Amino acid sequence: MQFRPGPDAARYMLAGDGKPVAFPFNVRWLLPSVCGSDVAAWWVVWGLSWPVLGVSVALWARGMDASWPVSIAAAVLVLALPGVMQPQSTWPVGVDLPAMAMSAASAACFVHGNWLLAFAFAVWAVGIKEQAPIWIALWVWSPWPLVVLPVALIAYFVRRPEMDPITATPLLRRVHDHPIRSAFEHRAQAGGWRNFWLMVAGPDMAAGGGARSRLRSAPRGDRHGPGLPAARCACGGAGSVQRDP
16 A cells, blocks of 8 residues: 555654654654654554554453443444544554554553553553543543643653644644634534534444443442542443544
């Protein structure tokens, strides 16, 4: 397969070559530092992220007292999300899938009480994508994963953002300068909530909301660590993984 990078992939490649890039690509330093501009290395990371994500989601569900069939179903649900596969222009140079994998691994460790590994995976995840600790916190329903957010802040000051040639193009410059407004404009042009990439969000979030309501009323269990509710899970808990706009 011939590599045709999209704009995001092109900026990760620039970062891999040691060139400055715009925010938020400057704080997503880990994979560009490891893989550089070697597409083969990015393919290895992309390929390994799939089994890591699937196994981690299944283990997370087991830690939430789900049966093995339900845990496997949760893993299949997450792996089948359109935002996991993503457009071909993100293959293999992208951070969403590896960040999901590390986030799920961290969440699995949290619910099984392995806090050292949980925080290690969380630091790994935040180095890949800065929002990762927020999703981990939602998966385990605890503020503890947010402790690693300052890692992204430190990265911001160590790797200061600069306008790169990709972001400087008119369309991407508008996205950079007005991210919320341009996101709504894109959704309107793409068919809004009827768009295939967004259709999964509705039922998935509804199912996740049902799981969250059970979490609030469930007893706390010692093996889930301080502040982590020992609740039974439904596949809806997997709804915490979503694609960025």
